[in-house]
Amino acid sequence: MNAAASERPRAVALIPARLASTRLPRKMLLDRTGRCLFEHTVENVRSSGAFARVVLAADSPEVLDAARRAGIEAVATRPEHPSGTDRIHEAWRALAAQGERAAVLVNVQGDEPELAPGDLARLVEAFRDPAVELASLCGPIGSAEEAERPSVVKVVRDARGDALYFSRARIPARGHARGAEAQLDDCAILRRHIGVYAFTPVALERFHALPAGLLERAENLEQLRWLEAGGRVRMLEAERVPEGIDTLEDYERFVARWSRGGAGVTQERRGGAR
Numbered sequence: 001m002n003a004a005a006s007e008r009p010r011a012v013a014l015i016p017a018r019l020a021s022t023r024l025p026r027k028m029l030l031d032r033t034g035r036c037l038f039e040h041t042v043e044n045v046r047s048s049g050a051f052a053r054v055v056l057a058a059d060s061p062e063v064l065d066a067a068r069r070a071g072i073e074a075v076a077t078r079p080e081h082p083s084g085t086d087r088i089h090e091a092w093r094a095l096a097a098q099g100e101r102a103a104v105l106v107n108v109q110g111d112e113p114e115l116a117p118g119d120l121a122r123l124v125e126a127f128r129d130p131a132v133e134l135a136s137l138c139g140p141i142g143s144a145e146e147a148e149r150p151s152v153v154k155v156v157r158d159a160r161g162d163a164l165y166f167s168r169a170r171i172p173a174r175g176h177a178r179g180a181e182a183q184l185d186d187c188a189i190l191r192r193h194i195g196v197y198a199f200t201p202v203a204l205e206r207f208h209a210l211p212a213g214l215l216e217r218a219e220n221l222e223q224l225r226w227l228e229a230g231g232r233v234r235m236l237e238a239e240r241v242p243e244g245i246d247t248l249e250d251y252e253r254f255v256a257r258w259s260r261g262g263a264g265v266t267q268e269r270r271g272g273a274r
Helices: 003-007 037-047 061-069 084-097 117-128 144-148 179-183 201-209 214-219 223-228 248-260
Strands: 011-017 053-058 074-076 104-107 134-140 154-157 163-167 191-199 234-237 240-242 265-268
Touching: 011 037, 011 084, 037 053, 037 061, 037 117, 053 061, 053 084, 061 074, 074 084, 084 104, 084 201, 104 117, 117 134, 117 191, 117 234, 134 240, 163 223, 191 201, 191 240, 214 223
Parallel strands: 011 053, 011 104, 053 074, 134 234
Antiparallel strands: 104 191, 134 191, 154 163, 154 191, 240 265
């Protein structure tokens, strides 16, 4: 083990795998590559070298059985959880009851097989700063059409790199910019949120205990619950922005990239990391 890895906080990756997805039912078990979708995610997370354990949080016996056949550690969670955060909270409670201890818990959705492994390692390393309780990733937006799409969550940050606000709307607004600022390239300003979250265990408990806030309900974005309660989210600039897998067409594109041996990079990082 190298020196950097030995100094890294002990981290556990928890991967919620929900079978009854709304837009693409049973997508966790799609296996046109010869492996279930969640297996690709687990393999990618493991490749980061940042985690002491990588555990699937599954809501159905079918996913649990598929995980066990693939040699993947998995825990059962209730199917009725409203969010991935609630699912990993239940999974972490089960692991902690067995004696597991960790400084950082990272929630990687089971349909995110193409996150940059280095970005996952950097998320864990961010917790060397004792001020960080919750961290996530963001990256550039590639087009005006993407900036307007409500399914693409936007984030604005303060000078330290902490989130000021998340929205499905286009933020920041540009209609009132003056002078040189009016000529700035939108793609250099706008940032999309990449939905991977890292918590301290204490922060995960606090997050889970908070009631849904007005902003969360208005935007249907659970991370706003934390901001509305006065919490901070450290946002790291991602090495790359992966494509999400929400529809059958998304999955077919992933299979095509996998068949070519590609990493599924959609946008490389522009500028330095924060």
